[in-house]
Amino acid sequence: MMKMSPLSGVDMDTGGDRESTLTRDDCLCPVCLEIFMEPVTLPCTHTFCKTCFLESVDKSTLCCPLCRKRVSTWARLNSRRNTLVDQQLWTRIQNSFPQQCQRRLSGQDTDDEYHPVSGGPRVSRPGELRQEYEDEVTKLMEERRAQDEEEKRASEELIQKLLMEEEELLQEERRSKDEDEQLARQLSNQLVSA
Known part of the structure; x- marks a missing residue:
């Protein structure tokens, strides 16, 4: 699972903007694996594309898709106020990755130059789980x-x-x-x- 850190806001320790530390990996939605479009940062600090978050909420309960923390009150309140989108983060993403954002906004494929999902480390040898199951x-x-x-x-x-x-x-x-x-x-x- 992708480790997510809070992306929005100002770095309180230095008093400065954290724009310089924003990388493409920081800006990938864990649901669609694309660059955030209108990012929504939940109270649990997980961030998703607005459409991914709304789809998740429509299809399941009002919980964070990653940690399952309930966000129903927060989501209703921010939907009414029209403040779901983390505007500061959205601006930073648009400034850091203008071409990718423009291509996503226009509906073009953006993952031709970047593939964040790798095969990952193999945690067991082929047949090992079956053998373990049969042994049990x-x-x-x-x-x-x-x-x-x-x-x-x-x-x-x-x-x-x-x-x-x-x-x-x-x-x-x-x-x-x-x-x-x-x-x-x-x-x-x-x-x-x-």
């Missing part, structure tokens, strides 16, 4: 498989425990029944012999 998928599948096996083992242990408890209860019932039958026979024998 494999890792997640292995974790899921291990979790399923753990749940299955825990279920089997619980089933075995419940079966053992049921068997113990059945044995206890049989023992109790046998004792009751034996006691009943003894009582019956005592009654018969008496």
